[in-house]
Amino acid sequence: MRQLLIFIRKEFLHVFRDRKTLLMLFGLPIAQIVLFGFALSNEIKNSHIAIVDYSKDAVTQRLITRIGGSPYFNIQRTLASGDQLNAAFKKGDIKLAVIFPVGFGDDLVHTGKATMQVIADASDPNQATTITNYLNQIVLDFNSELSQGAGQRMQILPSTQMMYNPELRGAPNFVPGVMALVLMLVCTMMTSVAIVREKELGTMEILLVSPFKPFYIILSKLAPNLLISVVNLFIILALSDIFLDLPVKGSLLLLVTGSVLFILTCLSIGLLLSINAQTQQAAMMGSMMGMMLPTMLLTGFLFPIENMPVALQVLSNLVPSRWYFIIIKQVMLKGLGFSAVWKEMLILTGMCALLFTISLKKFKIRLQ
Amino acid sequence: METVIRTEKLTKRFGAFVACNELSFSVDKGEIFGFLGANGAGKTTAMRMLCGLLTPSAGKATIAGFDVYTQTEKIKQRIGYMSQKFSLYDDLSVAENIRFYGGIYGMSRPAIREKTERLLEELQLQKEAKTLVRELPLGWKQKLAFSVSIVHDPGIVFLDEPTGGVDPVTRRQFWDLIYAAADKGVTIFVTTHYMDEAEYCNRVSIMVDGVIAALDSPTALKQQFGGASMEEVFYELARKAKRKGD
Numbered sequence: 001m002r003q004l005l006i007f008i009r010k011e012f013l014h015v016f017r018d019r020k021t022l023l024m025l026f027g028l029p030i031a032q033i034v035l036f037g038f039a040l041s042n043e044i045k046n047s048h049i050a051i052v053d054y055s056k057d058a059v060t061q062r063l064i065t066r067i068g069g070s071p072y073f074n075i076q077r078t079l080a081s082g083d084q085l086n087a088a089f090k091k092g093d094i095k096l097a098v099i100f101p102v103g104f105g106d107d108l109v110h111t112g113k114a115t116m117q118v119i120a121d122a123s124d125p126n127q128a129t130t131i132t133n134y135l136n137q138i139v140l141d142f143n144s145e146l147s148q149g150a151g152q153r154m155q156i157l158p159s160t161q162m163m164y165n166p167e168l169r170g171a172p173n174f175v176p177g178v179m180a181l182v183l184m185l186v187c188t189m190m191t192s193v194a195i196v197r198e199k200e201l202g203t204m205e206i207l208l209v210s211p212f213k214p215f216y217i218i219l220s221k222l223a224p225n226l227l228i229s230v231v232n233l234f235i236i237l238a239l240s241d242i243f244l245d246l247p248v249k250g251s252l253l254l255l256v257t258g259s260v261l262f263i264l265t266c267l268s269i270g271l272l273l274s275i276n277a278q279t280q281q282a283a284m285m286g287s288m289m290g291m292m293l294p295t296m297l298l299t300g301f302l303f304p305i306e307n308m309p310v311a312l313q314v315l316s317n318l319v320p321s322r323w324y325f326i327i328i329k330q331v332m333l334k335g336l337g338f339s340a341v342w343k344e345m346l347i348l349t350g351m352c353a354l355l356f357t358i359s360l361k362k363f364k365i366r367l368q
Numbered sequence: 369m370e371t372v373i374r375t376e377k378l379t380k381r382f383g384a385f386v387a388c389n390e391l392s393f394s395v396d397k398g399e400i401f402g403f404l405g406a407n408g409a410g411k412t413t414a415m416r417m418l419c420g421l422l423t424p425s426a427g428k429a430t431i432a433g434f435d436v437y438t439q440t441e442k443i444k445q446r447i448g449y450m451s452q453k454f455s456l457y458d459d460l461s462v463a464e465n466i467r468f469y470g471g472i473y474g475m476s477r478p479a480i481r482e483k484t485e486r487l488l489e490e491l492q493l494q495k496e497a498k499t500l501v502r503e504l505p506l507g508w509k510q511k512l513a514f515s516v517s518i519v520h521d522p523g524i525v526f527l528d529e530p531t532g533g534v535d536p537v538t539r540r541q542f543w544d545l546i547y548a549a550a551d552k553g554v555t556i557f558v559t560t561h562y563m564d565e566a567e568y569c570n571r572v573s574i575m576v577d578g579v580i581a582a583l584d585s586p587t588a589l590k591q592q593f594g595g596a597s598m599e600e601v602f603y604e605l606a607r608k609a610k611r612k613g614d
Binding site: 210 | 450500
């Protein structure tokens with residue numbers, strides 16, 4: 001036991017002596033949160049849009065001119081029918097489409113009310129929300145102008161439809177995503193590098209020749225990274241509460257438990273990587289390519305999983321951060337309890353146990 | 369004389385490749401045993417088997433009376449090891465390195481403290497106790513690495529090319545340390561490429577292509593192969609090697 005403590009102490013010395021890495025470890029989550037936080041509130045100008053006007057009356061003409069005159073929109077196409085919209089969206093030519101139904105102007109004059117349809121490409125939910133809001137603002141202004149001019153209440157109601165991502169997972173998605181990403185990165189990369197470094201240095205041989213138990217080597221390597229990750233977790237939670245207005249709605253204890261489960265899973269992955277990697281660079285690349293990309297792409301925080309090809313959907317089940325992402329969203333954003341996340345917790349526990357057992361078995365007591 | 373290392377037909381195969389072929393030798397307590405051979409001759413493999421880092425494919429070996437197949441934990445307590453690669457932690461201080469290695473061998477706190485002081489004094493590094501190892505000159509590091517490898521007072525120490533890249537004066541000092549340890553009864557098992565170092569050994573074995581081609585005291589070997597120095601003896605044997613070095 002004392003031997004283990006001596007080893008853990010040494011690992012902490014390594015971490016604290018390496019100021020640059022330490023700075024990066026704690027700077028990363030802060031930078032990410034701040035970046036995403038500001039990126040969210042950024043203006044989006046000159047969005048390409050399409051207009052389908054079935055009504056072709058004076059009112060629609062005026063509104064179209066108004067929209068086209070706004071710095072936020074650039075009318076890319078004026079289409080005769082809505083059939084071509086889908087192709088334009090898929091090609092990425094347009095981000096938003098406005099459709100005026102037949103008799104739009106008549107409705108407005110006779111009933112004081114008319115509905116226009118707004119379709120946004122919500123595969124980028126933030127952008128979709130922002131530009132839809134711009135459009136709604138233009139319509140609102142237009143409404144009050146019309147009402148004043150006509151001396152009676154005139155109301156154009158935009159009926160908005162979010163294409164590709166109807167749930168509109170947007171702003172709050174980033175925090176869980178960043179949490180998963182940062183924890184994954186720190187745990188996987190730091191662990192694999194810490195072990196591979198001993199191999200590179202040649203000290204691993206010395207350790208294996210000594211009576212020190214290989215299992216203890218693993219434990220000592222995990223200890224500092226576990227601590228750093230938990231500290232990081234609290235930094236992210238505090239930042240998102242203060243700057244992004246996203247407090248933890250559910251139980252903090254549940255969230256931390258889920259996070260520790262995820263952290264342990266990532267540590268085990270790092271361990272597994274280190275067994276196969278011979279150099280620190282290889283370990284680094286392995287964690288970057290092997291873990292960071294799936295975490296970004298298959299977790300569901302950048303791209304909704306439901307809209308992916310089936311093969312990728314199946315593959316995403318293997319990515320631990322996918323399950324962690326759900327846990328954070330349920331507990332932190334929706335304030336749900338254990339009953340809402342027990343399945344995800346169970347899956348993470350299973351993954352963690354499996355990965356840890358495999359890496360423990362593969363961690364060689366003898367070098368070859 | 370007590371025998372501390374004994375091997376009988378010790379063999380290691382990697383697939384079809386026989387790295388060590390039926391090595392049989394014994395080393396006595398307090399002896400400085402030189403283990404020579406060209407690159408790729410199988411020295412490191414043999415040493416790793418003796419340290420318990422590799423399981424032999426065939427043959428027998430005992431270290432301090434313990435079997436390398438079944439009693440590796442007991443062996444580990446009784447041996448020290450210094451690898452080819454420099455094996456101290458660069459980002460830890462001199463004292464921290466000593467404390468760490470003493471600690472993982474299960475030495476008590478007071479024993480570590482006492483040992484640290486004595487080692488620093490022996491190496492005249494008292495002023496550098498808190499210096500990070502990366503700031504020390506290579507020669508000092510190497511001497512420190514040796515002292516650390518015997519910090520837990522093992523009966524046997526395995527040195528795998530301990531003086532690679534070190535200047536002649538420091539090598540000389542390094543060998544003074546080896547002699548001092550041997551005088552205390554520590555058995556030294558050392559591989560080297562420096563033939564002047566081979567002359568310092570009590571007995572020398574020369575491996576060629578995985579087998580021991582010669583084994584005797586330097587004086588006897590020079591007579592046997594008619595060479596004026598170990599250099600000539602080694603050259604005479606090693607040039608017959610068919611394997612390419614690594």
